[in-house]
Amino acid sequence: MAASRITATIDYDKSGRQTGFLRLPHSVHESAYGWIPIPIVCIKNGSGPTVLLSSGNHGDEYEGQVTLMKLIRELEPAMVQGRIIFLPAANFPAAMAGRRTSPIDGGNLNRSFPGDPDGTPTKVIAHYIDSVILTQCNYAFDLHSGGSSLMYVPSALGTVVPGATERNKQVLELLDVFGAPIGYVSNRPMGADQTLGASAARRGAIALGTEMGGSGTVTPAALKIAGAGVRRILKHLGVVPDVKVAPSPGTRLMEVGGPDYFVYTPENGGVFEPLVELGDTVKAGQPAAAIHFSHTPWREPEVVRFERDGVVLCKRIPGRTERGDCLFHLGTEYRG
Numbered sequence: 001m002a003a004s005r006i007t008a009t010i011d012y013d014k015s016g017r018q019t020g021f022l023r024l025p026h027s028v029h030e031s032a033y034g035w036i037p038i039p040i041v042c043i044k045n046g047s048g049p050t051v052l053l054s055s056g057n058h059g060d061e062y063e064g065q066v067t068l069m070k071l072i073r074e075l076e077p078a079m080v081q082g083r084i085i086f087l088p089a090a091n092f093p094a095a096m097a098g099r100r101t102s103p104i105d106g107g108n109l110n111r112s113f114p115g116d117p118d119g120t121p122t123k124v125i126a127h128y129i130d131s132v133i134l135t136q137c138n139y140a141f142d143l144h145s146g147g148s149s150l151m152y153v154p155s156a157l158g159t160v161v162p163g164a165t166e167r168n169k170q171v172l173e174l175l176d177v178f179g180a181p182i183g184y185v186s187n188r189p190m191g192a193d194q195t196l197g198a199s200a201a202r203r204g205a206i207a208l209g210t211e212m213g214g215s216g217t218v219t220p221a222a223l224k225i226a227g228a229g230v231r232r233i234l235k236h237l238g239v240v241p242d243v244k245v246a247p248s249p250g251t252r253l254m255e256v257g258g259p260d261y262f263v264y265t266p267e268n269g270g271v272f273e274p275l276v277e278l279g280d281t282v283k284a285g286q287p288a289a290a291i292h293f294s295h296t297p298w299r300e301p302e303v304v305r306f307e308r309d310g311v312v313l314c315k316r317i318p319g320r321t322e323r324g325d326c327l328f329h330l331g332t333e334y335r336g
């Protein structure tokens with residue numbers, strides 16, 4: 001495959017703290033020889049592992065972006081043993097638009113890996129992260145949340161692979177170190193194999209993610225969990241050994257299984273009335289939501305039910321809903 005057209009204004013091998021941009025060539029009407037400036041920070045000192053900290057992979061997920069911007073300003077090279085590469089607005093055009101996907105090409109960065117050096121801007125970004133950044137990393141933490149359309153119980157997310165006993169042990173340990181209320185254990189690479197986390201795993205790095213709140217906003221509670229979690233991980237890995245952070249309160253390991261964990265809107269033209277709260281424990285057959293039909297308000301609402309027992313980890317945010325929208329998903333205790 002061809003080399004990336006992206007060039008970095010920083011040198012990954014240089015010690016100290018560097019701030020700059022990934023320059024993504026973008027020739028458009030307003031700027032014939034222009035480039036898209038994707039911010040990047042590299043802090044390198046002493047010896048230790050290389051860690052990627054990324055957010056803004058989905059542009060409307062802000063908890064990770066705020067957490068990483070704070071950390072970038074806080075960390076001095078002398079505090080670091082190893083190297084941290086920060087990519088706080090990974091899909092920069094999407095982050096600037098406050099949208100999940102890029103306004104330039106409609107691309108969903110976290111469904112674009114391993115990318116394409118000759119593709120659209122989103123594909124080019126994915127290819128650069130995969131082929132240039134992840135090849136240098138021992139660990140990759142991609143901070144997500146529910147975005148505009150979903151809200152999560154704050155969760156750290158790790159993937160276990162059948163047979164990879166040592167690696168899986170490390171992933172579960174990191175979920176515990178992170179200390180989010182939920183440690184979400186997935187057996188598919190971050191839910192899909194076109195994700196940054198899946199690319200990181202293919203490159204041999206240990207990948208962790210989050211689903212930290214959502215609703216297209218930021219809350220003090222979610223920021224506190226994300227900030228402490230990232231600091232604990234960096235301390236645990238010895239990359240920022242002396243960072244000040246409280247010990248982990250532990251986590252509740254949960255897993256999300258097949259289609260029966262999800263509740264979807266069955267018909268068009270509705271208003272979503274949730275009948276449960278995030279974090280509730282529910283039973284199979286319990287009403288999850290009532291869908292009210294705006295075109296025929298005299299009609300009884302359609303009541304959608306949970307198909308299995310579980311804990312409500314995620315709910316839809318917008319009030320309007322159409323057939324195929326995810327309203328809720330459940331989690332159950334992780335069985336190992």
Ligand code: CA
Pocket residue numbers: 058061144145146147
């Ligand atoms: Ca996301």
